[in-house]
Amino acid sequence: MKISVTDPAMIEAWLERNLMRVQKPGRYVGGELNQIVKDWDSIPIKVALAFPDIYEIGVPNLALTILYETINQRPNALAERVYLPWVDMEALMRDAGIPLYGLETKHxxxxxxxxxxTLPYETLYTNVLNLLDLAGIPLFSTERNEQHPLIIAGGHATFNPEPMSPFIDAFVIGEGEDIIHEILDTYREWKSRSGSRDDLLYALLKIPGVYIPRFYRPHYHTDGTLRLMERLTEAAPPVIHKRILGRLPPPPTRPIVPSIDVVHNRIAIEIMRGCTRGCRFCHAGMVTRPVRERSVDEILTAIQIALKNTGYEEVALLSLSSSDYSQITHLVERVSQEATRQHLVVSLPSLRIETVSVELMERLKGKRQSSSFTLAPEAATDRMRAVINKPIETGQLLETARTIFQHGWSKIKLYFMIGHPTETLEDVKAIAEVSRQVLAEGRRIIGHRASLHLGVSTFVPKPHTPFQWLPCDTPEQIKTKQHTLLDALKGTGIKINWTDPRETLLEAWLSRGDRRLAEVIYNAWRLGAKFDAWHDHFDYEKWMTAFQMANLDPAFYTHRQRSLDEVFPWDHISPGVRKAYLQQEYLNSLQGVLRLDCRRQCYACGILPTYKELRRKYPGQHWKCPEVPVHARV
Incomplete structure (x- = not known):
């Protein structure tokens, strides 16, 4: 994009003239409660934090909230926010030569x-290119010089950074609260000596957890699989281990209060990080290990401060598996007292399927509480549950459903997944049968007020999980399973929605791709692809054309079984979980072997020996893992 306006005052003036021409002008003006505006001219390091989607999606993002508060606590740095404009605003900006700007000062x-x-999921990739282009920043790292910003990216999607490697200068692998300060200190030292851009990248190589793609070159076999990842300098580490915190810092308590309605208008408090359940399909559960918890007092203090700072009336206690928080009963008792006193709505997502979860939610239930209760069985037969390592008996699900309806909820949302390894149509039909049984329990208890909403996603085998060796279902297989479900549920009154098979394929390409996929992403963007996570904007044919232009077969990334000895494009990025452990879990899935919760028995996944020094520094209650048995130590 050609930029013709560079002065913040001129951008402000342009906004005043044009905001009424677009939907939701509040997306573009800033000025919200709790925004932080620093003196631009007196701060030596200036950081823009971008969420590559619209304002309503980006404002509640917890990672961006944490970094915004963390960076702005430094006297020598400022952080401003940027979100992607919607198509109407983008068209006006391109026509007028207005660059993308920070909301706080309009620079x-x-x-x-x-x-x-921030890259929490892969379908944001074309948005990243659009964001860079709207900012007037060269898309490719090799085309930038000392005058351009350093482009860094982090988030769950970056545990396979290769598809976006040509566009990003440096990836932050893992948790960002500590490493961001090391990056800022390194940048300040580099800036003070007026070094070259290569000098900066070499300096960043010294920071554990930072991946600089420029210093690595992939080599491929004739069949297209990766042969090796060559290091172009001895300074580049052969493996980049993710960064984690030994102890979680206090949560942010001054979140932005948006000027328009967003997807989550609430205070978000992370009560713990990590998961020990070991679900074999779950990327987040593998890459966020180990479990670390905040204390009840710390959580309560953060809630009280955030309430004063925001005026919100809703609090969400976030984690991957809230029922596994070791002090959950005590926490709920304390929070429910606060909720009653201040007339708050408190949500506790990610609960296990058991009656105690209903009791916990009952204590938090207020007059404005949702009438629906969400459960995620994921699979409906004992065989499939053993494959994915989610041991929930149908009887247990039905007992929980009865308790939910008996406690006054009228709607249950059930989330299942199709496309699991070795799945048959009988396994799919079982989803319909279990759903009918749940609805029958509700109608027996509260009559026709009982309703059931069924969400059915399609499995994508993600990197760093035990299923990373497996292919995805083909579109034909997915459609057959979806139609089987629809036929089995006709006339039941059960509402059902599912994922478009083509959107599943996009997620699979982007999450499992190698560096060659960058050309596909670039081609798709040039063809007009953007907002791919939005159903009404995703254009499958543009992606098919982009693959043809790159002379790549999309089926190579989606429908191919991997051999156990295949080198993956993400093998040089370590989440701390050993590939040998993942392979054993994959073999266990084929045998239907269930594994207990890691808090009850350690299976030597590799986390504890990898971070033994951190655990030694922060012993006791902060890490919720057992000691590694002597015979299993690596």
């Missing part, structure tokens, strides 16, 4: 020192 992004991009 163009290309005047910042660092642009940090």
């Amino acid at each position: 163009p992004l290309n005047q910042f020192d660092i642009l940090g991009i």
Whole structure:
């Protein structure tokens, strides 16, 4: 994009003239409660934090909230926010040569020192290219010089950084609260000596957890599989281990209060990080290990401060598996007292399927509480539950459903997944049968007020999980299973929705791709692909054309079984979980072997020996893992 306006005052003036021409002008003006505005001219390091989607999606993002508060606590740095404009605003900006800008001071992004991009999921990739283009920043790392911002990216999607490697200068692998300060200190030292851009990248190589793609070159076999990842300098580590915190810091308590309605208008408090359940399909459960908890007092203090700072009336206690928080009963008792006193709505997502979860939610239930209760069985037969390592008996699910309806909820949302390894049509039909049984329990208890909403997603075998060796279902297989479900549920009154098979394929390409896929992403963007996570904007044919232009077969990334000895594009990125452990879990899945919760028995996944020094520094209650048995130590 050609930029013709560079002065913040001119951008402000343009906004005043044009905001009424677009939907939701509040997306573009800033000025919200709790925004932080620092003096631009007196701060030496300027960081723009970008969420590559619209304002309503980006404002509640917890990672961006944490970094915004963390960076702005430094006297020598400022952080401003940027979100992607919707198509109406983008068209006006391109026509007028208005660059993408930080909301706080309206400075163009290309005047910042660092642009940090949050990538929680892969379908944001074309949005990243659009964001860079709207900022007037060269898309490819090799085309940037000392005058351009350093482009860094982090988030769950970056545990396979290769598809976006040509566009990003540096990836932050893992948790960002500590490493961001090391990056800022390194940048400041580099800036003070006026070094070259290569000098900066070499300096960043010294920070554990930072991956600089420029210093690595992939080599492929004739069949297209990766042969090796060559290091172009001895300074580049052969494996980049994710960064984690030994102890979780206090949560952010001054979140932005948006000027328009967003997807989550609430205070979000992370009560713990990590999961010990070992579900074999779950990427987040593998890459966020080990479990670390915040204390009840710390959580309560954060809630009280955040309430004063925001005026919100809703609090969400976040984690991957809230029922596994070791002090959950005590926490709920304390929070429910606060909720009653201040008339708050408190949500506790990610609960296990058991009656105690209903009792916990009952204590938090207020007059404005949702009438629905969400459960995620994921599979409906004992065989499939053993494959994915989610041991929930149908009787247990039905007992929990009865308790839910008896306690006054009228709607249950059930989330299942199709496309699991070795799944048959009988396994799919069982989803319908279990759903009918749940609805029958509700109608027996509360009559026709009982309703059931069924959400059915399609499995994608993600990197760093035991299923990373497996292929995805083909579109034909997915459609057959979806139609089987629809036929089995006709006339039941059960509402059902599912994922478009083509959207499943996009997620699979992007999450499992190698560096060659960057050309596909670039081609798709040039063809007009953006907002791929939005159903009404995703264009499958543009992606098919992009693959043809790159002379790549999309089926190579989706429908191919991997051999156990295949080198993956993400093998040089370590989440701390050993590939040998993942392979054993994959073999266990084929045999239907269930594994207990890691808190009850350690299976030597590799986390504890990898971070033994951190655990020694932060012993006791902060890490919720057992000691590694002597015979299993690696």
